[in-house]
Amino acid sequence: DAGITQSPRHKVTETGTPVTLRCHQTENHRYMYWYRQDPGHGLRLIHYSYGVKDTDKGEVSDGYSVSRSKTEDFLLTLESATSSQTSVYFCAIGGRTGDSNQPQHFGDGTRLSIL
Amino acid sequence: AQSVTQPDIHITVSEGASLELRCNYSYGATPYLFWYVQSPGQGLQLLLKYFSGDTLVQGIKGFEAEFKRSQSSFNLRKPSVHWSDAAEYFCAVGALGRDDKIIFGKGTRLHILP
Numbered sequence: 001d002a003g004i005t006q007s008p009r010h011k012v013t014e015t016g017t018p019v020t021l022r023c024h025q026t027e028n029h030r031y032m033y034w035y036r037q038d039p040g041h042g043l044r045l046i047h048y049s050y051g052v053k054d055t056d057k058g059e060v061s062d063g064y065s066v067s068r069s070k071t072e073d074f075l076l077t078l079e080s081a082t083s084s085q086t087s088v089y090f091c092a093i094g095g096r097t098g099d100s101n102q103p104q105h106f107g108d109g110t111r112l113s114i115l
Numbered sequence: 116a117q118s119v120t121q122p123d124i125h126i127t128v129s130e131g132a133s134l135e136l137r138c139n140y141s142y143g144a145t146p147y148l149f150w151y152v153q154s155p156g157q158g159l160q161l162l163l164k165y166f167s168g169d170t171l172v173q174g175i176k177g178f179e180a181e182f183k184r185s186q187s188s189f190n191l192r193k194p195s196v197h198w199s200d201a202a203e204y205f206c207a208v209g210a211l212g213r214d215d216k217i218i219f220g221k222g223t224r225l226h227i228l229p
Contacts, residue, residue, distance in 0.1 A: 004158075042205060042221040043159070058216065090158055104149075106158030 003027055006091050006107035014115055019078040021110050023091030025071075031094035032074040034058075034066060036087040037109070043090065049074055081114045088112070117142040119208045121220035129228045130198055136191040136223050138180075138206030148189040149207040149217065150180055159205060165189065176200070201227045 003026030013019055023032060033048040035058075045058030047066040055066050063085060065077045078085055091107040118141045128134055140146055147166050151159040163174025170182040180191045189206060203224045209217035 040221060043219040045216055048216065092159075104161045104164075106151075106160070108156075108158050 004091060004093060004105060004107040006089075006110050008110060009108065010111045012113045012115065013081055015082055016080050019081050019112065019114075021076040021089055021091075021112070023074045023076070023107060025074075025093050027093055027105075028071055029093040030071070032068065033092040034064075034074065034076045035090045035092065036060065036085075037090060038087050046076065046089075081112075083114050086112060086114045117146065117208045117218050119206050119218055119220040121204075121206055121223050123223045124221070125224045125226065127226040127228060128196055131195050134191075134193045134196045134200070134225070136204050136206075136225070138189045138191065138220060139187050140189060140206075140208040141187065142208055146189075146208045148180070148182060149209070150174065150178070150189075150191050151205045151207065151219075152176075153203045153205065153222075155202075162191070162204075196225075196227055198227045198229065201225055 005024045007022045030051055034046040035043040036046055037043050044060045046060055046064050047055055047058055049055045049068040052068055052071055055068060063078060065079065067075045074091060076089065089110045089112060093105050120139045122137050149164045150162040152162050153159045162178050163172045163180055165172045165182045172180050178191055178193050180189055182189050191204060203222045205222045206220040207217045
């Protein structure tokens with residue numbers, strides 16, 4: 001299995017609080033992604049990174065920010081959490097070959113509940 | 116922009132029966148196509164991918180998929196399912212290149228009858 005660790009695995013917090021989710025990889029891979037998964041919507045890309053300090057928005061980036069200060073860590077921050085951000089969040093990294101910028105290995109997810 | 120449709124939200128098959136999960140895509144250029152599987156409480160695992168070449172692609176766990184350009188389809192098949200195949204399956208379409216990102220279908224949940 002690809003070395004991807006998400007933390008925390010579960011979190012319950014209140015509306016208006018800041019939340020940071022961490023994705024840590026041991027594969028030294030350039031591309032990293034954050035997705036959210038909701039019933040009826042499948043997976044939707046929030047943000048992705050193509051290198052240290054290089055990030056870009058996905059299709060549902062509003063209310064989220066990311067940072068990547070080193071190759072192995074990709075942080076997702078909800079500056080002021082809202083109930084609509086209750087979801088399961090997945091981190092992914094790219095593959096190992098020429099198709100390496102596509103998300104091919106996923107973490108086990110973080111279940112976030114915002115009350 | 117690309118899109119992908121999985122017409123079946125749920126599919127139920129008997130153990131040992133054959134399986135076909137449908138996926139249709141829309142993309143203006145040559146697509147790169149993927150199938151992922153997700154077991155409950157787990158992340159997604161890549162089953163197989165198509166980038167070019169042979170349109171019949173073999174994947175892990177005995178799955179295969181066939182790219183049919185004329186039908187804009189990339190259906191997933193398995194000749195004989197096992198109870199452990201019960202999971203949710205996602206088709207995705209994308210392209211190489213920094214600005215092209217994978218788009219996932221909404222998934223098909225596979226149920227296996229004993």
